[in-house]
Amino acid sequence: MIIEEIIFVLAVFALGLSLMAFVDAFRAKTQVPTWLKRKKILILIISLAAAVLLASYFELSGTKTGPFLNMAMVFATPLLFGTLGEIYAERSGVANLGIEGMMSTGAAAAIIGAFAAGSAWVGIAVGMISGALLAFVFAIVVIHFRGMQVPAGLGLFIFGLGLSGIIGLAHTGEKLPYVLPTTPIPILKDIPVLGDFLFKHVPLVYFALALVPIMWFILFKTRVGLIIRTVGENPAAADSAGINVYRTRYLCVILGGALAGLGGAFISIAWMGYWLEGMTAGWGWLVIALTIFAIWNPLGALFGSLLFGGVHALEPQLQHLVSPYLLAMFPYLVTLVALIVLLLFYRRLRAPSALLEPYTRE
Amino acid sequence: MLGLKTEKRAVPSPWVELGILGLSVVIALLVGAILLLMQGFNPLHTYSTLFSGAFGSFSALAKTLTKTIPLLLIGVGLALAFKAKAWNIGAPGQMIIGAIAGTGVALFLPFNLPAPVHVALMFIAGFAAGAGLAALCAFLNCKIGLDMVISTLLLNYIVLKLLWYLLFGPWQAPGVGFPYTTALPDSLQLSTIAETIHYPTLIIGIIAVILIHIFVSRTKQGYEIRVFGENPKAAEYAGISRFKITMLVMIVSGGLAGIAGVGEVAGVHHMLKLGVDGSGMAYVSSFGYTAIIVAWLGRRSALGSALAAFFIAGILVGGYGLQTVEGIPYAMVSAILGLILIGLTAGMILTRYKISFGRRRSK
Numbered sequence: 001m002i003i004e005e006i007i008f009v010l011a012v013f014a015l016g017l018s019l020m021a022f023v024d025a026f027r028a029k030t031q032v033p034t035w036l037k038r039k040k041i042l043i044l045i046i047s048l049a050a051a052v053l054l055a056s057y058f059e060l061s062g063t064k065t066g067p068f069l070n071m072a073m074v075f076a077t078p079l080l081f082g083t084l085g086e087i088y089a090e091r092s093g094v095a096n097l098g099i100e101g102m103m104s105t106g107a108a109a110a111i112i113g114a115f116a117a118g119s120a121w122v123g124i125a126v127g128m129i130s131g132a133l134l135a136f137v138f139a140i141v142v143i144h145f146r147g148m149q150v151p152a153g154l155g156l157f158i159f160g161l162g163l164s165g166i167i168g169l170a171h172t173g174e175k176l177p178y179v180l181p182t183t184p185i186p187i188l189k190d191i192p193v194l195g196d197f198l199f200k201h202v203p204l205v206y207f208a209l210a211l212v213p214i215m216w217f218i219l220f221k222t223r224v225g226l227i228i229r230t231v232g233e234n235p236a237a238a239d240s241a242g243i244n245v246y247r248t249r250y251l252c253v254i255l256g257g258a259l260a261g262l263g264g265a266f267i268s269i270a271w272m273g274y275w276l277e278g279m280t281a282g283w284g285w286l287v288i289a290l291t292i293f294a295i296w297n298p299l300g301a302l303f304g305s306l307l308f309g310g311v312h313a314l315e316p317q318l319q320h321l322v323s324p325y326l327l328a329m330f331p332y333l334v335t336l337v338a339l340i341v342l343l344l345f346y347r348r349l350r351a352p353s354a355l356l357e358p359y360t361r362e
Numbered sequence: 363m364l365g366l367k368t369e370k371r372a373v374p375s376p377w378v379e380l381g382i383l384g385l386s387v388v389i390a391l392l393v394g395a396i397l398l399l400m401q402g403f404n405p406l407h408t409y410s411t412l413f414s415g416a417f418g419s420f421s422a423l424a425k426t427l428t429k430t431i432p433l434l435l436i437g438v439g440l441a442l443a444f445k446a447k448a449w450n451i452g453a454p455g456q457m458i459i460g461a462i463a464g465t466g467v468a469l470f471l472p473f474n475l476p477a478p479v480h481v482a483l484m485f486i487a488g489f490a491a492g493a494g495l496a497a498l499c500a501f502l503n504c505k506i507g508l509d510m511v512i513s514t515l516l517l518n519y520i521v522l523k524l525l526w527y528l529l530f531g532p533w534q535a536p537g538v539g540f541p542y543t544t545a546l547p548d549s550l551q552l553s554t555i556a557e558t559i560h561y562p563t564l565i566i567g568i569i570a571v572i573l574i575h576i577f578v579s580r581t582k583q584g585y586e587i588r589v590f591g592e593n594p595k596a597a598e599y600a601g602i603s604r605f606k607i608t609m610l611v612m613i614v615s616g617g618l619a620g621i622a623g624v625g626e627v628a629g630v631h632h633m634l635k636l637g638v639d640g641s642g643m644a645y646v647s648s649f650g651y652t653a654i655i656v657a658w659l660g661r662r663s664a665l666g667s668a669l670a671a672f673f674i675a676g677i678l679v680g681g682y683g684l685q686t687v688e689g690i691p692y693a694m695v696s697a698i699l700g701l702i703l704i705g706l707t708a709g710m711i712l713t714r715y716k717i718s719f720g721r722r723r724s725k
Binding site for chain 2: 151
């Protein structure tokens with residue numbers, strides 16, 4: 001379908017444009033050299049070329065663009081949940097490297113909850129709660145005990161994977177009989193390509209998409225967001241302004257854990273429909289990378305997770321060209337390269353100043 | 363509100379540090395016991411089986427020592443890296459790339475070498491490959507500010523997929539459908555004592571421990587690493603080069619991980635195969651991740667890491683026995699190891715502060 005391809009090209013083009021707007025939005029706060037302005041044209045040309053290449057490839061191989069984008073969105077969803085949560089945690093000054101552990105435990109706990117209660121929705125709630133509980137333990141260690149965040153996060157990663165292996169054992173590989181219904185949104189679902197892309201999903205995907213603007217708005221346009229950002233930038237100043245630094249950090253870290261657990265629950269319940277040990281396969285670490293890639297901005301999280309969801313969805317299309325094992329490298333490799341490119345552009349990303357620093361009143 | 367009152371200690375107390383180590387292990391085992399109870403296993407019986415399976419007999423000790431070798435090599439390197447606050451989480455990948463390089467040299471060298479030279483070349487190739495991968499991350503970190511946790515970790519997955527590709531593709535042993543290479547020629551297999559302990563690698567490990575211990579405690583660079591690790595910013599003002607320190611510790615830790623990979627290939631499996639990094643049970647049980655706990659439990663010192671490596675190797679061996687004999691999931695080991703690390707991190711505060719419970723003054 002030629003029409004589909006054209007719309008697809010335009011969509012990717014629009015994505016490139018939004019990336020530029022994104023770059024522009026941050027230029028005010030980071031010192032980007034003037035030569036970068038001239039590179040805007042280059043970004044445009046590259047994204048357009050990539051879109052045309054991809055579209056013509058689809059045309060040749062007979063891949064349908066709609067289903068491809070639909071898969072990309074499904075793959076992007078767990079990453080999106082995790083990244084949104086981690087952005088809040090890191091904005092408040094706490095980097096939780098244990099996302100992989102919380103996601104993995106969330107995935108296992110969700111399956112157990114779903115089997116026990118006979119409902120996929122209960123399972124998802126259990127997954128979220130388990131993620132939040134793990135994050136709470138982590139928060140105590142790094143906030144009250146002022147433990148170093150990197151080793152504590154690594155401990156959570158290893159513990160979480162072990163815990164999921166123990167609790168999930170009884171249901172390994174067992175197909176979950178309760179599934180989330182796909183609920184296409186009326187009218188919108190009939191838009192070509194876009195309908196397949198965004199509007200034919202399980203409700204959780206819509207929830208993830210809705211979270212993006214909401215969490216962006218809260219972080220940048222409300223008093224709550226200002227408090228979170230101040231705590232992450234200058235906790236001493238926040239403290240003297242009467243803000244409870246510890247409470248803010250606890251809430252952000254726990255929110256991050258709940259969303260990571262939700263991401264894991266999405267993988268096991270909504271996407272796979274069963275649980276296997278190690279099924280999160282490093283996606284939690286992609287979340288950590290995406291948080292940087294998004295420059296700690298929820299809008300960037302959407303862009304980043306869609307990009308990597310897209311790369312993952314592309315793998316089966318390329319299998320007759322490249323070995324599937326090399327293809328499996330793709331999401332990680334693309335993440336690494338994308339981060340390098342981004343850093344080359346910016347020279348220095350402005351992470352929250354107090355990131356990794358425990359706060360103490362001294 | 364009841365809160366913690368803290369008071370800074372002038373000098374970190376070594377007794378408190380030892381206490382924290384013990385306490386972390388005990389708490390981890392207690393939480394593990396709760397998990398075991400919930401799964402319907404008897405914790406006391408489980409733990410006694412675990413420890414007798416690890417240290418209870420001569421053959422058990424031999425197995426434990428065999429697993430100590432990679433943990434020792436990697437743990438000592440990571441201890442050095444962590445001391446300089448270089449977060450090298452990439453040991454699993456560095457170990458696998460080292461194993462790949464070592465196997466490549468063993469199987470595909472176009473000319474013949476005398477066996478001892480050939481084996482030495484395998485180890486050198488393994489060191490170079492692991493060090494190169496780690497150095498790449500150090501370079502990206504210092505030159506463009508790419509977070510080292512991220513780069514080393516993403517490379518773990520990339521290298522793992524590379525291993526899969528090689529073992530299911532070009533390097534697969536002809537005529538078998540399994541993911542492993544042809545066996546190394548007998549002359550290149552390391553000699554062992556007590557059947558499993560490939561002592562050449564163990565000797566390299568012990569030399570590494572001694573050298574790193576002397577380096578950190580006796581040399582100027584070692585002193586700089588300690589200063590840098592305590593306070594990177596102040597160290598840079600004092601003229602200590604971040605680039606040099608990060609590069610150095612990453613090359614050493616990556617290279618030692620690479621050597622550990624070669625040791626597993628030449629000393630244990632005698633071929634390159636999946637799970638060569640010890641991740642036979644689950645990806646997280648790779649020696650590269652376990653060694654992170656070794657380094658922390660060893661208080662990031664070379665000698666301490668050597669002791670910790672032996673202890674943790676015992677848990678791995680005992681845990682493996684539990685899985686095969688009692689049907690207790692091996693994931694239990696990961697859970698306990700993760701808890702030890704969390705406990706150690708939480709306990710660090712006690713080395714720097716005196717803590718008393720009391721009422722916090724109201725604002």
